[in-house]
Amino acid sequence: MLREVLLSLLGGFDQSLQLFCYTLMGALPLGLLIAFGSMTRLRPLREAVRGLVWVVRGTPLMLQLIVIYYGPGLLANGAHLWGGGGTGRMAAAATAFIINYACYFSEIYRGGIESIPRGQREAGQVLGMTRSQIFFRVQLLQVYKRILPPMGNEIITLVKDTCLARIIAIYELTYAGQAYIKSHGLIWPLLLTGVFYLLFSGILSWLLRREEQRLSYFE
Amino acid sequence: MPYLEITGLGKRFGSADVLHDVSLTLNQGQILSLIGPSGGGKTTFLRCLTFLETADRGIIRLNGETLFDAAQKKAKGKRPRQQAFGLVFQAFHLFPQYTVLENVALAPALAKKGTKEALRAKALTLIEKVGLADKADSYPNTLSGGQQQRAAIARALAMEPDVLCFDEPTSALDPLLTKEVLNVIRLLREEGRTMIVVTHEMTFAREASDQVAFLFGGTVAELGTPKEIFETPRTEALQRFLQQ
Ligand SMILES: Nc1ncnc2c1ncn2[C@@H]1O[C@H](COP(=O)(O)OP(=O)(O)OP(=O)(O)O)[C@@H](O)[C@H]1O
Ligand SMILES: [Mg+2]
Numbered sequence: 001m002l003r004e005v006l007l008s009l010l011g012g013f014d015q016s017l018q019l020f021c022y023t024l025m026g027a028l029p030l031g032l033l034i035a036f037g038s039m040t041r042l043r044p045l046r047e048a049v050r051g052l053v054w055v056v057r058g059t060p061l062m063l064q065l066i067v068i069y070y071g072p073g074l075l076a077n078g079a080h081l082w083g084g085g086g087t088g089r090m091a092a093a094a095t096a097f098i099i100n101y102a103c104y105f106s107e108i109y110r111g112g113i114e115s116i117p118r119g120q121r122e123a124g125q126v127l128g129m130t131r132s133q134i135f136f137r138v139q140l141l142q143v144y145k146r147i148l149p150p151m152g153n154e155i156i157t158l159v160k161d162t163c164l165a166r167i168i169a170i171y172e173l174t175y176a177g178q179a180y181i182k183s184h185g186l187i188w189p190l191l192l193t194g195v196f197y198l199l200f201s202g203i204l205s206w207l208l209r210r211e212e213q214r215l216s217y218f219e
Numbered sequence: 220m221p222y223l224e225i226t227g228l229g230k231r232f233g234s235a236d237v238l239h240d241v242s243l244t245l246n247q248g249q250i251l252s253l254i255g256p257s258g259g260g261k262t263t264f265l266r267c268l269t270f271l272e273t274a275d276r277g278i279i280r281l282n283g284e285t286l287f288d289a290a291q292k293k294a295k296g297k298r299p300r301q302q303a304f305g306l307v308f309q310a311f312h313l314f315p316q317y318t319v320l321e322n323v324a325l326a327p328a329l330a331k332k333g334t335k336e337a338l339r340a341k342a343l344t345l346i347e348k349v350g351l352a353d354k355a356d357s358y359p360n361t362l363s364g365g366q367q368q369r370a371a372i373a374r375a376l377a378m379e380p381d382v383l384c385f386d387e388p389t390s391a392l393d394p395l396l397t398k399e400v401l402n403v404i405r406l407l408r409e410e411g412r413t414m415i416v417v418t419h420e421m422t423f424a425r426e427a428s429d430q431v432a433f434l435f436g437g438t439v440a441e442l443g444t445p446k447e448i449f450e451t452p453r454t455e456a457l458q459r460f461l462q463q
Contacts (some may be wrong), residue, residue: 128326218316
């Protein structure tokens with residue numbers, strides 16, 4: 001029985017892990033783009049981007065997930081944009097998660113960029129560096145160091161948020177554990193999923209802490 | 220013909236006319252001390268000179284070349300040659316993630332001023348000159364304020380500016396560290412560097428500069444040798460300023 005449960009939970013964990021990875025791969029760069037958008041001097045673009053961030057951060061991820069999965073189909077007369085199968089559902093979930101997390105990340109990026117003293121940019125400028133040289137060679141690592149702790153928090157939250165994907169029938173970790181309540185009247189498989197989550201977020205915390213220590217040589 | 224020639228420089232922020240009409244000249248190899256009351260626009264002047272701010276009016280000429288002319292800046296539209304002027308900031312602004320050596324060598328490397336080895340050797344020479352040979356591989360947060368400021372001077376020198384500007388380079392330092400920074404500036408003077416130093420250190424201005432300018436009311440209210448400025452101040456404003 002334990003073997004069977006473990007295999008089934010591993011299958012669920014695989015789905016959760018996929019969603020986690022897609023979200024990070026998409027939301028980390030997209031968030032930076034959104035951050036630049038929310039800081040641009042072009043006022044209409046800036047207002048539009050800040051409006052988007054406000055909407056996405058102000059509504060539940062679960063709601064966004066449902067709208068993104070079912071919305072296009074309803075608009076297009078029942079034709080299924082995402083395709084019916086597991087791949088389609090995962091694509092929809094990843095899209096919703098990426099947009100949601102990119103908006104949270106963008107605020108962290110923006111705070112990080114704005115917290116770098118103006119003197120850093122000006123020092124680069126009088127030394128004749130170009131704007132992109134200043135960003136990549138002077139500011140970026142300082143921003144990275146500053147945003148690491150809040151980013152870490154969001155990433156740990158993401159580990160646990162992946163279980164929301166069950167609402168569009170993705171067979172993720174929590175779902176896999178809960179199934180045993182109905183089918184066998186067992187609770188311990190669900191509790192066992194907790195161990196998976198703890199291990200995963202524990203490893204991530206450890207990696208993040210190591211990264212923070214690696215960067216502790218400068219202030 | 221003077222080496223540096225600034226004519227009618229003006230800068231306003233909103234309704235505040237900070238620099239009204241600043242004109243001065245400086246010969247090559249000379250050091251000009253800029254003194255004046257707080258809020259008088261000394262920093263703003265240096266920022267216009269180093270193109271961190273764009274002056275609204277005026278002309279900046281260096282060695283016969285017009286580096287900036289507010290009247291045609293739109294027509295020309297090209298970025299001024301920023302490296303003509305180096306700037307040492309009051310608060311150093313070293314790059315914290317780089318060692319002293321990396322701080323000094325970064326900008327020349329990005330500007331492709333030479334091979335990696337040549338730039339490294341040159342950076343080390345400059346670091347030695349400011350007395351930080353044993354700190355070349357240290358990070359800024361392990362240095363004293365005076366050491367950081369000397370590293371910042373080496374960093375500015377590495378881009379070989381024609382004129383090196385200092386904005387109150389010692390006002391963030393206590394007296395002992397002030398001395399070591401001022402000594403570096405004196406050393407650079409002996410090398411014949413052209414420099415503009417905004418300072419509250421009157422002893423330094425008196426002993427170490429060739430020219431002293433008193434910035435008051437948005438203009439150069441008095442310009443002269445240290446002897447003229449400190450011993451026979453003509454305007455009442457300067458007399459009052461020197462008394463405190
Ligand atoms: N970016 C800015 N926007 C608006 N006002 C400014 C700006 N920069 C400077 N000022 C104003 O210009 C005036 C001159 O400031 P500046 O810093 O040049 O004086 P300073 O002579 O360097 O003074 P201190 O001796 O205190 O350093 C001040 O009244 C200041 O408030
Ligand atoms: Mg100032």
